[in-house]
Amino acid sequence: MIKSILILSLLLFGAAIAITLIRAIVGPTFPDRVIAMDVIGVNLISAIAIVSILFQTKAFLEVILILGILAFISTISFSKFIERGVIIERKRKH
Structure with a gap:
């Protein structure tokens, strides 16, 4: 019984990933793609x-x-890119 529930949940997670992948490809804006x-x-x-x-x-x-760590770091870096246009700021000496 539990095994069949776990397999069903795997299928539902697969469907959710497929639907979200469509949003990541078609998403109208860059923030929509990042969230997807x-x-x-x-x-x-x-x-x-x-x-x-x-x-x-x-x-x-x-x-x-x-x-989990890679997903978190990529979300943070994309958010910083959306906000400022750069990911790593370098201070240059004039």
Whole structure:
């Protein structure tokens, strides 16, 4: 029973990722695309956690942590790019 619920949730997460991928490609503005990519990252983390439960292993936990960190850093850097136009500011001596 639990295994079938986990498989159903994996299918629903896959559908959610596919729908959000369409938003990331078609999105009318750049901020819409950034939010769509962040949602894809969160859904992917959840799907990997469900796969980890299905396989009854802790091997995917490191992957979840790395993916979470990368998704967070990319969202922050895209937000900074939208706000200021640059990601890394360099102070130049005149």
